[in-house]
Amino acid sequence: MSMVTVSGSLLLVMTVLSGGRASAGPYEPEESEPPATPAEPPYQETRVVDAALPSAADGYDFLFSATVWWRPTLDHGEPSSGAAPALAVSSVVSRALEVVHHEEPGRASFARYLLEGELSVPLPDRSGRVKALAADVTLVLAPADRERLRKLKDLRKDEELWEYERQHERNKRRYLGDDVLKSAGSAVVWWLARHENEIEKAVDMIGPLAQITAAANNEEVPELFRHLLVPPVGARSEGTSGGPLWDGHSKGEAAFDHEEEVGVSDRLLLLLAAVGLKPDMDEYTVFVHRVVRSLEAAGLDEAAEEIRRLLRPAPDEDAGEGPDGGPSGEGSTGGSPFTDAAAGTFTPGAAPSGASERNHGWQEAPEET
Known part of the structure; x- marks a missing residue:
């Protein structure tokens, strides 16, 4: 009986424990799979x-x-x-x-x-x-647009470069005008700074630098530096005072113009001024006459005519009369100190007292002189 009772209890317990499990029937359907994603169309x-x-x-x-x-x-x-x-x-x-x-x-x-x-x-x-x-x-x-852009780029670069060059030039002018050429002294110091070992040449450059400084500042050359100019200021005016080339009263109103090219007469004037001959001196007249004759003898008629026209002394009011009211010379015509070159005679204007002996010697000089 005991064995039967224990066996029945064990059977009951196993039945209870297995009662919570859901037994799958042989015909129960299995869980379904998710549907497949449709394939994307090709590109x-x-x-x-x-x-x-x-x-x-x-x-x-x-x-x-x-x-x-x-x-x-x-x-x-x-x-x-x-x-x-x-x-x-x-x-x-x-x-x-x-x-x-x-x-x-x-x-x-x-x-x-x-x-x-x-x-x-x-x-x-x-x-x-x-x-x-x-x-x-x-x-x-587009090709046309590419060409336009290329030209614009080149022009822009050129303009930028040009603007830099203009600015550089303005800076240089400002430097020269406001610093270097402010005065003659500053110009000399600037030149000497660039030529440290040329002291003697710096001395020779004082006059030209002073002249450049005065021109840059629209001023006259200071009196302190005028004697250093080449030629010195006043040399030409002193050598030609009263002359027709400088006072504007020459034949044909031929006044000297610094802008024109320096001619033969201008260079002769510089020579006369350098040796100290002035138009009111007999030596001046004789020298000019001999230069004219020498040029004509060499066939340089154009240069001779220029010197005769521009450097001939102005006619003197009393040149046509001697001390007694008669003619001052036999060969003179119209008060002109020059006579025909072929004649080989020359009569200078009325000379001041004390110079007659010198004039006599010049008049008798041979043509070959």
Whole structure:
């Protein structure tokens, strides 16, 4: 009885423990698998050729070309065959416009690399119907625009260089005018600083530098430096005081003009002034006459005529009468001190007392002198 009782208890316990398990029947269906995702359609191809995209400069457009790859999205199903390529091209061109519209036209090559990176990612268009990307991107300017940009760039560089040169010249003028040529002393110091070992030449340059300084400041040469000028100030005016070349009363009103080329008469005047001969001296008249005759004998008639016309002393009011009211000389005509060169005679103007012996000697000088 005990054995039967224990066996029954164990059986009861096993029945209770196994009662919570749900036994699967032989015909109970198994759990279903998730549905398979439908495959995406393949990419299709279309082209964009020379689409004009505005740049940052007005009137200069980029020409954009690319190969557009697109496919419809799953949410909208298969779009119509004509609308899908247009939507893909519109999406790619819009994305390209956002990249290049703030780029300068001269940076077309740089902007092309930006476009290649931006358009290589497939993105849906605004309507979400297609996804599109671009490859083989080209971005160029029209040939005429490229030539204009090249010319403008060259002109801009030339103008920049010219402006720098102008500024350099202004700085140099300001330096010379306000510093170097401010006074004769500053000019001499500037010259000596550039030629440290030429002290003696610096002394010779004082006169010319003083003259340049006076001209730069629109002033007269200071009295302190006038004796250093070459020729000295006053040498020409003293040597020709009363002469027709300097007072404007010569034949034909031939006044000396410093702007004109220095002629034979001017150089002869410098020589006369250097030796101390003045128009009111008999030696002056004789010397000029002999130079004229020598030039005529050498066949230099033009130079002789110039000296005769410009350096002939002004006629004296009393030149036509001697001490007794008669003619001063037998060969003189019209009060002119020059006679015909062929005649070989010369009568100077009335000489002051004490000079008759000298005049007599000059009149008897042979023609070969």
